[in-house]
Amino acid sequence: MTTFSVPIDNGDSMKIAEEESQRTLYPYVTGTSIVAIKYKDGVLMASDMGGSYGSTLRYKNIERVKAIGKHSLLGASGEISDFQEILRYLDELTLNDNMWDDGNSLGPKEIHNYLTRVMYNRRNKFNPLWNTLVLGGVKNGKSYLGMVSMIGVSFEDDHVATGFGNHLARPILRDEWHADLSFEDGVKLLEKCMRVLLYRDRSAINKLQIAKITEEGVTVSQPYSLKTYWEFSSFHNPTAGAAGSW
Amino acid sequence: MSQSTVDVPPKGGFSFDLCKRNDMLTQKGLKAPSFLKTGTTIVGLIFKDGVILGADTRATEGPIVADKNCEKIHYMAPNIYCCGAGTAADTEAVTDMVSSQLRLHRYQTGRDSRVITALTLLKKHLFSYQGHVSAALVLGGVDITGPHLHTIYPHGSTDTLPFATMGSGSLAAMSVFEAKYKEGLTRDEGIKLVAESICSGIFNDLGSGSNVDICVITKGNKEYLRNYMEPNPRTYVSSKGYSFTKKTEVLLLH
Numbered sequence: 001m002t003t004f005s006v007p008i009d010n011g012d013s014m015k016i017a018e019e020e021s022q023r024t025l026y027p028y029v030t031g032t033s034i035v036a037i038k039y040k041d042g043v044l045m046a047s048d049m050g051g052s053y054g055s056t057l058r059y060k061n062i063e064r065v066k067a068i069g070k071h072s073l074l075g076a077s078g079e080i081s082d083f084q085e086i087l088r089y090l091d092e093l094t095l096n097d098n099m100w101d102d103g104n105s106l107g108p109k110e111i112h113n114y115l116t117r118v119m120y121n122r123r124n125k126f127n128p129l130w131n132t133l134v135l136g137g138v139k140n141g142k143s144y145l146g147m148v149s150m151i152g153v154s155f156e157d158d159h160v161a162t163g164f165g166n167h168l169a170r171p172i173l174r175d176e177w178h179a180d181l182s183f184e185d186g187v188k189l190l191e192k193c194m195r196v197l198l199y200r201d202r203s204a205i206n207k208l209q210i211a212k213i214t215e216e217g218v219t220v221s222q223p224y225s226l227k228t229y230w231e232f233s234s235f236h237n238p239t240a241g242a243a244g245s246w
Numbered sequence: 247m248s249q250s251t252v253d254v255p256p257k258g259g260f261s262f263d264l265c266k267r268n269d270m271l272t273q274k275g276l277k278a279p280s281f282l283k284t285g286t287t288i289v290g291l292i293f294k295d296g297v298i299l300g301a302d303t304r305a306t307e308g309p310i311v312a313d314k315n316c317e318k319i320h321y322m323a324p325n326i327y328c329c330g331a332g333t334a335a336d337t338e339a340v341t342d343m344v345s346s347q348l349r350l351h352r353y354q355t356g357r358d359s360r361v362i363t364a365l366t367l368l369k370k371h372l373f374s375y376q377g378h379v380s381a382a383l384v385l386g387g388v389d390i391t392g393p394h395l396h397t398i399y400p401h402g403s404t405d406t407l408p409f410a411t412m413g414s415g416s417l418a419a420m421s422v423f424e425a426k427y428k429e430g431l432t433r434d435e436g437i438k439l440v441a442e443s444i445c446s447g448i449f450n451d452l453g454s455g456s457n458v459d460i461c462v463i464t465k466g467n468k469e470y471l472r473n474y475m476e477p478n479p480r481t482y483v484s485s486k487g488y489s490f491t492k493k494t495e496v497l498l499l500h
Contacts, residue, residue, distance in 0.1 A: 167417035171446040172425060196424040200417070232429060234292070234408040240392070 027079035027130040029053050031064045032203040033165030034075040034134045035193045037177055038143050038158050039186035042214035043136030045075045046190040048198075049223055050205040057205060065211040067218040069094045072108040072137035073211050074115075077162040078150065079130035086129060089118065108137025108144040112154065120152030132162040138215050161193070164201040169193035183212070195226050260375055285453020287415030288318060288329035289443050290384045291427065292408050293436035296393045296464035297386035300440035301329045302415065302448050303473070304455035311455065317472070319461045323348050323359040325468065326387030327461045328368075331413035332400060333380040340381050344368050361387040361394035365404060373402025382412045388463050415447025415454040422446045433462065441475050448477065 029051050036045040051059035064083070065075040068090050076083040093114060097106050106114075112135040122128050128150045136145045146156040159177045161169040172193050181189065187210060198204045206225040211218065285306040290299045305313035320328045320341035326348070330337025344367045348359045364385055372379055383398040397410045409427050411419040422443040431439065440460055447454040458475040461468065 164417075167450075168421040171418040171421050171450040174450065175446070192425050193421075196421045199424050200420060232408045234395075234406065238406045 023127040024079070024082070024130055027082075029058060029080045030130075030203070031062060031077045031080055031083070032201055033161060033163040033169065033197055034064065034077050034132075035161045035165045035169045035173075035190055035197075036075060036134050036136050036145055036159065037173065037181070037186055037189065038136075038145050038179075039181040039183065041183065042138040042143050042212065043073060043145050044183075044186045044190055044210060044212055045073050045134060045136055046194050046208055046210045047075055047077075048194070048205050048208045050203065050207070051080050052203045055202075057203075060205060060207060061223075063209065063220070065209060065220060067211075067213075067220070068106075068111055068137075069097075070105050070217065071139045071213075072106075072111050072135060073213045073218060074111070075134040075136075075162075075211075076131045078132055082129040082131050086115070086118070086131065086133070090114075107139035108135055108146070109139075111135055111137070112144070112146045112148065112156075115148050116152060116154040119148050119150060119154075123151045134160055134162060136213060138213055141215060164197060164204075165193065168196050168200055172196065191226060195228065198226060198228065260378075262376075265378065285415075285451070286318065286331040286413030287411065287419050287444055287447025287451060287454040288331050288384050288413050289411045289419050289423070289440055289447075290329065290386045290395045290397075290409070291423065291431070291436060291440060292386075292393050292395050293431040293433060295433065296388045296462065297395055298433075298436045298440050299327055299329050299384060299386050299461040299463070300444045301459045302444055302454040303457045303459060304448075304453070305334055306453055314456050315473070317459065319459050319470070321345060322364050322385070323352070323387065325389055325463060325466075326359060326361055326364055326385070327463060327468070327470075328364070328386075329384040329412070331382045331384075336379045336381040337383065340368065340371060340379060341383070344371070358389060359387075360389040360391065361385065361396065365396050365398065368398050369402045369404050372398065372400060377401040384410050384412050386461075386463060388465050393463075411443065411447075413447070413454065415451035418446045418450040419443035433464075437462065437474075445475070445477060 031051055032048065034045060034047045036043060045065050047064040049060060049062055050057055051062040062080060065073060066087060068074050094106060115133055115135060119129060130150050132150060133148045145160060146154065147160045148154040159173040176189055190210060194208055198206055207223050209221050209223050211220040285304060286302060288301045290297060299319055301318035303315045304311055305316040318329055320330055322328050322341060322345045328341050330341060344364055347367055348364060352359055368383065372381065377400045380400050382400055385398060386395045395407055395410055397405045397407060397412055409423045411423065426439055437460060441458050444458045456478055457473045460471040460474040
């Protein structure tokens with residue numbers, strides 16, 4: 001008889017009677033937006049490497065995009081510890097799947113579905129994993145890009161963004177994304193979005209990674225920074241013509 | 247112990263008594279009436295020869311669109327215009343008031359109004375009301391000292407910027423500006439960029455919609471382009487009209 005180990009939280013339902021201090025109430029160490037697009041050969045996902053502790057920029061070397069199995073990329077914004085927990089769950093999942101040893105491997109669609117179930121069930125128990133996850137991948141030539149939020153809202157799309165990216169990156173992606181982008185154009189588009197986020201999101205830092213997934217596999221770039229422009233004449237002399245004002 | 251209430255004349259300044267009363271009522275469970283807000287995308291940018299202001303035209307009352315084609319670019323002076331976001335009554339009243347004050351000032355000084363005059367009058371008024379006058383403004387104009395563009399927040403703080411956005415659609419519009427703005431734009435490039443950013447607000451923000459209004463101010467000249475772009479036309483009008491067959495009405499006699 002084979003058993004699957006599926007992580008379920010029994011502890012909480014018993015404790016609700018006593019006290020409610022075992023639930024996630026607020027996030028502590030958080031990652032900001034993730035922006036991802038489908039392109040010609042697969043999926044591109046960009047994120048910065050910052051982990052904020054409230055309003056302190058505590059960690060500057062957090063990889064928020066990880067490869068899952070052979071076919072998927074998972075990016076997360078929100079609570080970093082919950083992201084690490086999710087990676088452990090997915091580790092168990094892929095390990096158990098490997099043990100079948102039948103040549104099949106979990107594709108992005110399956111992982112997305114699994115994550116949706118996990119997130120929704122946790123939300124129903126009032127103990128959410130405080131993340132918005134972006135799942136991208138390629139299997140059998142078909143690219144897949146989807147998103148799951150901490151309340152279990154899940155959908156697929158050609159381009160997704162989480163957190164502040166919803167407000168700042170989505171308008172740019174809706175305007176400028178088109179099918180069959182080349183790798184260079186895709187990276188340029190993502191960098192455009194990440195630059196606006198760097199200017200206007202207080203928790204963004206100028207150290208980002210872009211991850212690529214194609215039929216061949218996953219590549220995560222080395223961390224690099226974007227060039228920014230601060231030479232507007234208004235910035236040099238903001239009170240020209242209005243001496244004494246600010 | 248008897249308590250005699252004496253009506254003390256107000257010492258001047260804003261009286262916060264009603265604010266305390268409103269807070270007490272909401273704590274007791276009274277739902278405050280919703281205001282006509284201009285959920286909104288307003289923008290301004292400085293180009294080679296002056297200032298271009300832009301705004302959408304949707305006014306909302308909670309989830310309902312109250313006015314599909316309102317005017318959010320208000321006249322302040324022949325060379326100064328102001329876009330307003332926030333509570334419609336507040337933006338209307340405050341821009342009207344300062345516009346009148348500017349006119350009286352012009353008569354008194356015999357000179358054209360300056361943008362910082364409008365700025366100072368607006369910020370003084372808004373600060374004295376401690377944010378209760380919910381008006382967020384983008385003020386732009388060209389005066390003797392050159393083109394100026396300012397943002398004014400409801401609590402009375404101001405910024406001087408080369409490009410600015412306010413309102414619920416400000417992030418969508420700002421993402422367009424941050425990606426595409428450069429100095430020394432020509433008039434056509436500037437208008438195109440402003441229209442693009444307002445459209446970004448119209449299509450990506452639920453509080454903004456309908457049409458694009460634009461106002462171009464240069465030295466000695468202004469152009470108010472009302473409904474410069476109408477990207478949300480009514481596309482389907484039934485050719486059959488709305489006539490019902492004769493027997494549709496049923497008369498109940500009791």
